[in-house]
Amino acid sequence: xxxxxxxxxxxxxxxxxxxxPGPAVLYIVARSASQGRRAGLVSVAGIHVxxxxxxxxxxxxxxxxxxxxxxxFTAVKFAGAAYLVYIGINTIRQRRPLDxxxxxxxxxxxxxxxxxxxxxxxxxxxxxxTAVFFLAFVPQFVDVDAGATTGQLIALGxxxxxxxxxxDGAYALAGGWIGxxxxxxxxxxxxxxxxxxxxxxxxxxxxALSGRPT
Numbered sequence: 001x002x003x004x005x006x007x008x009x010x011x012x013x014x015x016x017x018x019x020x021p022g023p024a025v026l027y028i029v030a031r032s033a034s035q036g037r038r039a040g041l042v043s044v045a046g047i048h049v050x051x052x053x054x055x056x057x058x059x060x061x062x063x064x065x066x067x068x069x070x071x072x073f074t075a076v077k078f079a080g081a082a083y084l085v086y087i088g089i090n091t092i093r094q095r096r097p098l099d100x101x102x103x104x105x106x107x108x109x110x111x112x113x114x115x116x117x118x119x120x121x122x123x124x125x126x127x128x129x130t131a132v133f134f135l136a137f138v139p140q141f142v143d144v145d146a147g148a149t150t151g152q153l154i155a156l157g158x159x160x161x162x163x164x165x166x167x168d169g170a171y172a173l174a175g176g177w178i179g180x181x182x183x184x185x186x187x188x189x190x191x192x193x194x195x196x197x198x199x200x201x202x203x204x205x206x207x208a209l210s211g212r213p214t
Contacts, residue, residue, distance in 0.1 A: 002155050003143075010141045014160050017137075018167040023203050027084075027123065028168055029175035031116065034091070034196035037176025042113045044168040046120020048161045053125050055157030058134035059150050073128050077207060080126030084204030087119060092197035127207075 002010075021029075024047055032040025124130060134157065142152045182192045 002141075002152055003146075006141055006143065007155075007159065010138075010156055011159060011163060013137075013141075014163050015167070017133075018164055021171075023127070023129075023207065024124065025168065025171050026199060026203060027120075028172050029178075030196040030199040032172045032175030033179040033182065034192045035116075036179060037173055038113070039116050040172030040175050041169060042116045043120040044165060044172050046117040047124045047168065048164050049117075050121045050124025050127070051130060051161050051164065052157070053121075054130045054134050055154060055161070057131065058138065058157070059153050076126055076128045076131070077210070080123060080128070081204040081208035083119075083122055083126060084200050084207060087123075088197040088200030088202075088204060090197075091200060092194055094193075129210075 028040050028043050028047070031043045134153075138153060138156050138160070141156055142149050146152070179192065
């Protein structure tokens with residue numbers, strides 16, 4: 001199993017990666033700012049359930065298949081990009097009218113918590129970059145000579161998820177804080193929902209145009 005020094009080194013390296021805003025963070029902040037901190041935190045939970053799927057895939061060797069197969073990588077990439085664009089379009093279409101009261105706007109708008117959670121899960125499962133991360137980065141901290149490599153990989157994945165819940169949760173709370181101030185005005189609320197939809201669409205297009213890692 002993992003020794004303490006390896007675990008601490010991994011945590012330090014993982015934190016550096018997690019605190020730098022990437023697509024997942026932008027998605028969480030946009031969701032939280034437009035629909036409330038509850039929506040952001042539910043998204044965080046969904047994203048890291050998706051991460052758990054990648055941990056299992058890496059342990060089973062499926063991540064290697066996605067990364068090494070150009071067709072598999074491209075299929076997953078475009079599926080994830082299309083899903084982001086779909087969420088963005090729906091977010092813009094389902095904006096609240098200007099004459100709707102915003103007293104309950106902290107609750108997720110136009111989507112139930114279950115749907116928001118499912119969106120997070122699907123988005124991260126369809127994120128091939130996460131598969132690359134668990135294939136290229138995490139194994140560097142696995143000690144083959146110590147044996148139980150699958151157990152070490154799972155333990156590292158669990159550490160990464162725990163750290164991600166903390167850092168992404170902080171981003172969700174920050175997004176919610178911003179949203180609390182924006183939602184004081186119905187017009188500003190509508191603009192924040194439009195902006196969130198545009199961010200999702202932009203993330204989708206960026207994902208579609210991104211290249212395959214070498």
